[in-house]
Amino acid sequence: MIDFTFTEEQDLFRKAAREFSETKVVPKIGEMEESGQVNMDVVKALGEAEMMAITIPEEYGGLGLGYSARLIALEEIAKDSCAVAMMLQVFALGNEPIIKFGSDEQKKKYLPGLASGERLATVGVTEPTGGSDPSGGRTVYKKDGDDYIINGRKCFITNSHIADTITVLAKDDENPKAFSTFIVEKGMAGFKPSHEEHKIGMRGCNTGELTFENCRVPKENLLGVEGKGMRVAMSAIGDVGRGGMVGCSLGVLNACLEEALKFANERILYGKPIIKLPAIQDKIAEMKLDLEIGRLLGYRAAALQDQGVRCDTEFAMAKFHTAESAQKAAKMTADIHGGYGCMNEFAITRYLRDAFVLGPSAGTSDIMRIIIARSAM
Amino acid sequence: MGESTGPVWVFAEQSDGCVLPVSLEIIGQARKLADELGTSLEVIFLGDAIHENAQILFNAGADKVLLGEHPDLKYYQPERYMHIIVKLAQKYQPEIFLLGSTATGKELAPLVAAKLETGLTAHCIDLALDQEKRLEQIIPAYGGLISIVCPEKRPQMATIAKGVFSKPDTSEAKQGELVLLEIANEQDQRIELLEVVCEEEDGVPLESATIVVAGGAGAKDLEGWQQIVDLADEMGAALGSTRPPVDEGWIEIDRMIGQSGKMVAPELYIGVGLSGELQHMVGITGAKLLVAVNCEPKAPVFEQVDYGIVDDCREFLPVLIEKIKASKAEKV
Amino acid sequence: MFKIVVLVKAVPDPKRASEIKIDPRTKTLTRADVPLVMNQLDKHAMEAALELKTQVGGEITAISMGPPPAAAILKECLAMGADHGVLLSDRAFGGADAYATAYTLAKGVEKIGSADLILCGMASSDGSTEWVGPELSVFLDLPVVTGVKEIAGSSEQWWQVKAHIDNGYRELKVKLPAVMAVTRELNTPRNISFSGIIKARKKEITIWDFDALGVPKSSLGLAGSPTIISDLRVSESKREVEMIEGTREEKAEILVQKLADAGLF
Numbered sequence: 003m004i005d006f007t008f009t010e011e012q013d014l015f016r017k018a019a020r021e022f023s024e025t026k027v028v029p030k031i032g033e034m035e036e037s038g039q040v041n042m043d044v045v046k047a048l049g050e051a052e053m054m055a056i057t058i059p060e061e062y063g064g065l066g067l068g069y070s071a072r073l074i075a076l077e078e079i080a081k082d083s084c085a086v087a088m089m090l091q092v093f094a095l096g097n098e099p100i101i102k103f104g105s106d107e108q109k110k111k112y113l114p115g116l117a118s119g120e121r122l123a124t125v126g127v128t129e130p131t132g133g134s135d136p137s138g139g140r141t142v143y144k145k146d147g148d149d150y151i152i153n154g155r156k157c158f159i160t161n162s163h164i165a166d167t168i169t170v171l172a173k174d175d176e177n178p179k180a181f182s183t184f185i186v187e188k189g190m191a192g193f194k195p196s197h198e199e200h201k202i203g204m205r206g207c208n209t210g211e212l213t214f215e216n217c218r219v220p221k222e223n224l225l226g227v228e229g230k231g232m233r234v235a236m237s238a239i240g241d242v243g244r245g246g247m248v249g250c251s252l253g254v255l256n257a258c259l260e261e262a263l264k265f266a267n268e269r270i271l272y273g274k275p276i277i278k279l280p281a282i283q284d285k286i287a288e289m290k291l292d293l294e295i296g297r298l299l300g301y302r303a304a305a306l307q308d309q310g311v312r313c314d315t316e317f318a319m320a321k322f323h324t325a326e327s328a329q330k331a332a333k334m335t336a337d338i339h340g341g342y343g344c345m346n347e348f349a350i351t352r353y354l355r356d357a358f359v360l361g362p363s364a365g366t367s368d369i370m371r372i373i374i375a376r377s378a379m
Numbered sequence: 380m381g382e383s384t385g386p387v388w389v390f391a392e393q394s395d396g397c398v399l400p401v402s403l404e405i406i407g408q409a410r411k412l413a414d415e416l417g418t419s420l421e422v423i424f425l426g427d428a429i430h431e432n433a434q435i436l437f438n439a440g441a442d443k444v445l446l447g448e449h450p451d452l453k454y455y456q457p458e459r460y461m462h463i464i465v466k467l468a469q470k471y472q473p474e475i476f477l478l479g480s481t482a483t484g485k486e487l488a489p490l491v492a493a494k495l496e497t498g499l500t501a502h503c504i505d506l507a508l509d510q511e512k513r514l515e516q517i518i519p520a521y522g523g524l525i526s527i528v529c530p531e532k533r534p535q536m537a538t539i540a541k542g543v544f545s546k547p548d549t550s551e552a553k554q555g556e557l558v559l560l561e562i563a564n565e566q567d568q569r570i571e572l573l574e575v576v577c578e579e580e581d582g583v584p585l586e587s588a589t590i591v592v593a594g595g596a597g598a599k600d601l602e603g604w605q606q607i608v609d610l611a612d613e614m615g616a617a618l619g620s621t622r623p624p625v626d627e628g629w630i631e632i633d634r635m636i637g638q639s640g641k642m643v644a645p646e647l648y649i650g651v652g653l654s655g656e657l658q659h660m661v662g663i664t665g666a667k668l669l670v671a672v673n674c675e676p677k678a679p680v681f682e683q684v685d686y687g688i689v690d691d692c693r694e695f696l697p698v699l700i701e702k703i704k705a706s707k708a709e710k711v
Numbered sequence: 712m713f714k715i716v717v718l719v720k721a722v723p724d725p726k727r728a729s730e731i732k733i734d735p736r737t738k739t740l741t742r743a744d745v746p747l748v749m750n751q752l753d754k755h756a757m758e759a760a761l762e763l764k765t766q767v768g769g770e771i772t773a774i775s776m777g778p779p780p781a782a783a784i785l786k787e788c789l790a791m792g793a794d795h796g797v798l799l800s801d802r803a804f805g806g807a808d809a810y811a812t813a814y815t816l817a818k819g820v821e822k823i824g825s826a827d828l829i830l831c832g833m834a835s836s837d838g839s840t841e842w843v844g845p846e847l848s849v850f851l852d853l854p855v856v857t858g859v860k861e862i863a864g865s866s867e868q869w870w871q872v873k874a875h876i877d878n879g880y881r882e883l884k885v886k887l888p889a890v891m892a893v894t895r896e897l898n899t900p901r902n903i904s905f906s907g908i909i910k911a912r913k914k915e916i917t918i919w920d921f922d923a924l925g926v927p928k929s930s931l932g933l934a935g936s937p938t939i940i941s942d943l944r945v946s947e948s949k950r951e952v953e954m955i956e957g958t959r960e961e962k963a964e965i966l967v968q969k970l971a972d973a974g975l976f
């Protein structure tokens with residue numbers, strides 16, 4: 003370890019992501035905020051810019067660039083739109099179980115379409131009774147000949163209504179300790195996205211419920227080993243999911259700091275811009291420090307992930323720190339704005355709302371604390 | 380100086396035989412330089428059916444006009460024009476050679492300079508002679524002014540935009556020497572001119588406008604830019620800009636005001652959301668009354684105008700437009 | 712094989728260029744830490760080269776004269792799709808005016824050899840002389856067209872283009888090889904793609920110093936520049952500003968009143 007600089011190539015990835023975000027995402031932010039809906043032009047642009055291909059291996063149509071490159075892309079996009087970054091991060095989250103645990107046939111069948119953006123992915127794990135503790139889930143499967151039948155309901159699923167390929171976690175209805183994961187495809191009988199959520203923030207990213215009513219899934223769609231599904235689900239959420247949240251949070255944190263600097267340089271009090279006041283500089287210093295810490299934690303975890311080394315605790319720390327810091331930064335920046343911090347025309351109000359949604363995504367801060375404490379004990 | 384100094388040269392550009400105003404303006408300034416140097420002022424004039432228009436060049440102050448008249452020369456052709464001028468320069472050894480910063484001048488000047496292996500300064504906002512009688516070529520840069528000289532090579536070349544110098548009085552008929560150049564029948568071998576197409580300028584022309592409204596990066600996006608357009612419409616003003624709106628694609632480059640754009644001298648200039656960069660501000664030195672609106676109180680523009688308003692353009696412009704409408708309504 | 716050479720320049724980021732100022736005491740430029748980016752108009756030149764390569768095949772070499780950090784700009788060109796990059800970098804090239812810059816670039820282009828088409832942006836955001844294209848064409852003894860806004864068609868040796876003039880455009884046929892300086896209207900530059908960056912791993916950037924160009928030092932850099940800067944000064948303003956204060960409504964009213972008083976409407 004120890005070289006703390008990005009490579010020339012990584013700088014180029016960042017540049018490419020920045021150019022993409024400025025030309026394809028920024029013009030659509032207004033629309034997304036208004037409607038709260040996913041913008042299909044943005045989804046198409048993401049596919050054309052090969053954003054979904056970053057973590058998919060080259061032999062299956064991806065770019066095989068790894069998780070550091072992914073984090074760079076997410077960070078840049080999130081600086082402009084947390085919603086789009088969230089949507090993109092969950093595509094990767096949905097791809098991961100197939101990349102890590104799929105058979106060669108499954109990888110050949112699904113990954114090329116997912117890499118090009120023709121097909122979109124997500125993961126169906128969370129339920130009303132099983133979020134922080136997924137083993138509390140009640141969605142069940144039973145064998146029926148060569149097939150499996152799934153019954154249940156998933157909630158708070160990002161990309162619920164746009165995903166074509168969903169990795170679903172279900173419990174063996176005869177053995178509550180055994181879980182399996184299945185690849186469910188849009189259009190399969192008995193499966194449908196049902197209720198759509200209206201979130202306070204991350205508008206432009208769709209979140210909703212998935213309903214399974216005697217959904218018949220062929221045996222070819224069993225992902226990994228039957229009965230060992232919890233491992234499949236958690237490995238995806240643990241590293242890729244949390245890693246994605248780090249990208250989203252760093253972007254929001256960055257955006258808050260820039261807004262704060264801009265406003266503080268323009269606003270005059272006592273004949274000087276308020277950035278000259280110690281109270282304001284304290285806030286700026288805190289945000290800057292949080293940002294640097296977040297980047298160090300996040301990129302270190304991603305570097306370990308690229309090396310294939312276990313990094314779930316590192317990601318838990320990075321996710322915890324960046325999500326909490328983003329929320330703090332949003333509040334501090336709103337404070338710096340004074341009354342304007344409550345007005346919708348000011349970008350800070352969007353960052354406040356987006357930052358809120360960072361907290362419970364991919365594991366609440368309290369759960370992160372437990373994971374971190376356990377690693378120390 | 381020991382040996383006699385070569386002449387001061389100006390390239391007079393023509394369109395349909397008529398001399399462009401920028402060339403006359405440069406001749407006016409060149410007259411002063413020639414007088415100070417104690418040398419003659421000579422004008423290169425190439426085109427077709429331009430004979431009669433040579434008089435206006437004498438009236439502007441030229442001592443000599445080197446006239447190249449030929450159907451081939453009706454429109455600017457880079458290789459032809461360059462070769463004619465280079466041959467003349469090698470023969471007459473001019474001390475100084477000035478051209479207008481027109482599309483033609485901007486291409487022709489560097490071609491000639493490279494061929495004569497001499498120096499060239501673009502978009503000068505002033506010309507003077509320094510203590511050593513060298514041509515001081517002044518350009519704005521980095522919030523200040525830079526003086527450039529060409530110490531050894533000759534001629535010292537520079538281009539100047541329309542409106543930098545004032546038009547000389549051409550009402551009085553003056554005498555001068557007319558030299559008719561021999562022009563052979565020869566086309567450019569490597570570039571063939573097929574067609575010249577004139578396009579009418581949309582909207583109120585900048586150079587003749589009474590009121591100019593200019594916008595800058597502070598418009599932030601197309602929506603913000605539209606408000607500036609609305610203000611210009613409401614005031615019957617010509618719309619101009621700094622460089623960023625051109626780069627963003629909100630406005631055409633021929634509406635850019637400044638050192639490498641247009642020079643304007645309106646009665647009233649209102650700058651909205653622009654910081655007051657020198658490159659832009661030199662384009663409005665001829666304006667009578669200057670007003671600026673900008674959200675940054677520290678913007679340099681506020682040191683260069685008569686009235687300044689600190690406010691967010693997006694919020695302020697609609698209110699201003701309302702007040703203007705109300706004021707006009709009162710008058711009726 | 713059709714060979715295109717694109718001249719690109721690394722310039723201070725125009726969004727932050729106003730941070731560079733003249734220090735009135737030392738008469739030099741205070742260089743703030745402004746990062747270098749590719750000159751915007753050169754991206755349009757690169758895009759033109761890439762579109763031509765798609766149509767007629769061939770090879771693109773991007774060339775730049777600048778300090779070592781300018782190599783990052785060439786890397787970008789490779790990521791956009793150029794095949795080779797050449798950086799002319801040497802202390803001896805420093806302090807060059809437009810003439811010496813064009814001369815040095817011309818030597819670089821000659822060394823690359825057999826270019827059919829040389830493209831560059833019409834002007835750079837930090838100098839904006841618009842000279843380099845035409846001067847280069849003289850040193851290479853090639854025809855030049857500046858202000859290119861449309862490439863209308865091509866046959867074996869003649870290319871048809873539309874170029875800006877004041878208040879309109881001219882349409883020309885140019886014989887290749889030629890130099891063309893392009894404008895914003897010509898195209899929309901593509902974004903760098905991830906796979907472009909991956910492909911660029913196998914491509915090379917060659918660095919040539921003054922030895923490699925084989926020309927006398929007196930022709931390069933400050934020594935080879937016919938023009939020099941004789942003075943730098945901060946400009947003084949001659950106006951006394953009156954700041955209009957008050958609420959938004961009040962400010963607008965006062966301004967309108969002042970303009971009405973001045974007889975402007």
